[in-house]
Amino acid sequence: MAKLSFRQVEAFRAVMVTGTTTAAAEMLFISQPAVSRLLNDFESSVDMPLFKREKKRLLPTPEALLLFEEIERSFVGIERLSRIAEELKAFHRGTLRIASMPALAQDFLPKVSHEFMSKNDGISMTVQVRSSHQVADWIATQHFDVGLSAISVSDPAIKVELLAKSRLVCILPPGHPLAEKTTIHPEDLADEMFVSLGTEQSIRYKVDDVFENAGINRRMFFDTQVSHVACSYVLNGSGVSLVDPVTALNFISEGLVVKPFAPAIPFNYNLIHPASRPVSRLALDFCDLLKTRLNELAVNSEGLFEIY
Template sequence: MAKLTYRQIEAFRAVMVNGTTRAAAETLFVSQPAVSRLLTDFEETIGVKMFERRRRRLIPTPEARFFYEEVERAFVSLEKLSRVAEELREFPLGALRIASMPAVSVEFLPALTDQFCQLHPGVSVTLQVRNTQQVVDLVASQHFDMGIISGIELNDPSIEINVLADSRLVCVLPSRHRLASHDVIRPQDLEGEIFVSLGSEQSIRKKIDSVFDREGVSRQLMIDTQLHYAACAFVLAGNGVSLVDPITAWHYRRLGLIVKRFEPRVPYRYSIIAPKQRGQSDLARSFLELLDKSLIELEKESAGLFERKLQPEALVAGNGVAGNK
């Protein structure tokens, strides 16, 4: 049995819509005999009579009306696909799925996402906030287009990882703290202070503790939390001091927190991950470009409290391995 051609179906639809072969021919920009021939071939191919011919008029049979319903559904789908393809060229439509650790999700990513949506009206954005390992799992399973994590070491062959920023932890103090006038905070300055620690199972906690242990500085370790923004909230309420990531600290600075440079350098890396076997979409590239610009602006705004790249003096000092590993 011969197969139906798209042209035959197109002729059938045009006749059903316009009522006559003449009107159908005008719609298809072909001759009337050409439409009649296509209809004849169409009926012979499917082996079913589709029209009654009465006084030069074509009267659709019940079979024709039934078949036409299916044809219309198919044509509507094709037209929709054509519109989507057209829109994708300008990418006003689409979806971007981002998973992120909490450290950049309090203000930075929501503000960045708002900018992105203004640049690309019609794009839907999903932002899931999870711990770093959960972010890795979501991206590895290809449920998300990208993930933002701390700089842990990854050995997953399904994930591609790139460094966003090699930065450092900063010291956060409550307003009117005795150290508010200091440009740089050192371990000795925090002797006897109530210290808000990050979770004991986090490797960054060990790095922080080792800095104070080496200097023989004793702190009051009375508060422990998993999240950088929770640590900032404790400090803002006057419940001690802490060392946290600079992006979170910069958000709380606007709320009244004092943010200071801390020496010696405790590295903190922000990384971006994506599924390795899947190409990057135009939307993802556009978001990453905007993300990089925002980090450049943040570095300038914070006067270097947030660092995008490891500083040469840190490398000379032997602190070249950045990240929360």
Template sequence: MTKLSFRQVEAFRAVMIAGTTTGAAELLYISQPAVSRLLHDFEAAVKVKLFERHHKRLAPTPEALLLFEEVERSFVGIDRLASMAEELRDFQRGSLKVAAMPAIALGFLPRVMQKFGEAHQGVSQTLQVRSSQQVADWIATQHFDVGIGAINVADPALAVEVLGEAALVCALPASHPLVEKAVIVPEDLRDQPFISLGPEQSVRYKVDEAFEQARVSRQLVFDTQLSHVACSFVDAGAGVALVDPVTALHFPSANLVYRPFEPWVSFSYHLLYPAHRARSRATLEFSELLKRELTVLTENANGLLRLKGVAGTP
């Protein structure tokens, strides 16, 4: 059989709907002779008689009716594709899969994802909370669209972007004498019961170095992987801790007070993307919203969150 063209099939469908070549020409915005020529070529290609000519009208043969059913199924599929493309363009469909470390995910991130969902109600969202290393592994294997972690890894499967760099803050019980100080320094914490982030956290070594350089010893009573858990220990009266400020701002307790700590001990937040996969519009818009919301958080943090690296911050 001679190869069919889409235009021939389109002309056949239009004639079946309109009943005349003139009506089909109006549907397709082409001339009536052009429709007649396409219809003739279509019949010649399929080698089946499709119409009986009765004056100016065309009466479809039983074979034409069967063929029209198949054509309609194909066009419904094309219409569905066009509809889906429109929905994707207008964010009425799609998905966004986010993997994030607890410091961001336990307080700040759900509010950002809720705001994104309100603006793009057709986009389904997934959030998985894991350690920074697990987040990096998941992004590298393309299981998620975007990740937020505290590590900057040199992995060719990852595209890494700095979201922000903040200074650790000191978490104190509200009844602690040091709450009277505006800024906490290592000497203030000499021999204090201290809750430390675990050795799997790279920031742990930065904290230890700050105290070693100041020649200050602490009572290391607990190790924990998460700033959120460190805050819980402080809340329980177990000691003091240095934690990331985003966690501090979202830890719900009136029994804790936070103070800036000097010297600056940085805690970095990074955006991670699969390096070998194009980013969807949903991923790009979510990332921009995340940056804006972090900037707003910085501006409203009353000096607690001193953040560098986010658009709009120093």
């Protein structure tokens, strides 16, 4: 048997699907004589007649029908692969797995995720909220595609990209005497009831160092691992605190007073990815949207959230 070509098989299938060489030519975007030539070559290659020719009509033989069944199975598989590839290219298919620290997960990340999914119909998204250390562990073990973390991890399994470098802000309850001050300093908070971030947060130790270096005592009223819980306590009159700016901005509409704090205590928002595999187009586009919306948040924050 002579060697078959894909073009011959394609022409045979087109004739079987459409019923005529003219319609097959239109389907394949080639001329009718070209289809006829490919069909004749195909019959020569398989060394058997596949059609009875009656008055310009092609009637498939039983052998042609059996051959078509086998070919169709292969073409269905190819078309399915092609369709999946197009869907992936257009983001109509795929899953994006995100692990985020709480600071971005309360309000900011849900809004960005909703916008991204609205623009990319057909994708699915998984979001888990954990501490920055847990996020890093999940990224290192490739359980998630994108991580949002406050810590810069030195781990060969993780690729770190600085998303935004900012500073902690001071939060006060509505009507607090310090609400009129432009900037809050450690001495302003002497003997204030203080809502502190828990010891699992590395930023806790930076905050403690600032007050210790200034010789300022605080009344350590309450601690929490989650910054938005600190905001809720302060909002209800239970002390003051220092938290990251993105979390604090969520509570301004509820009456929380947010002020710059000096000396500056850096707080970073980092993007992390598994280092051992390329970042998908889906993840890259999501991260681009994340950066855009974070920059817009900074611009509209009236100086409370500054990206350095």
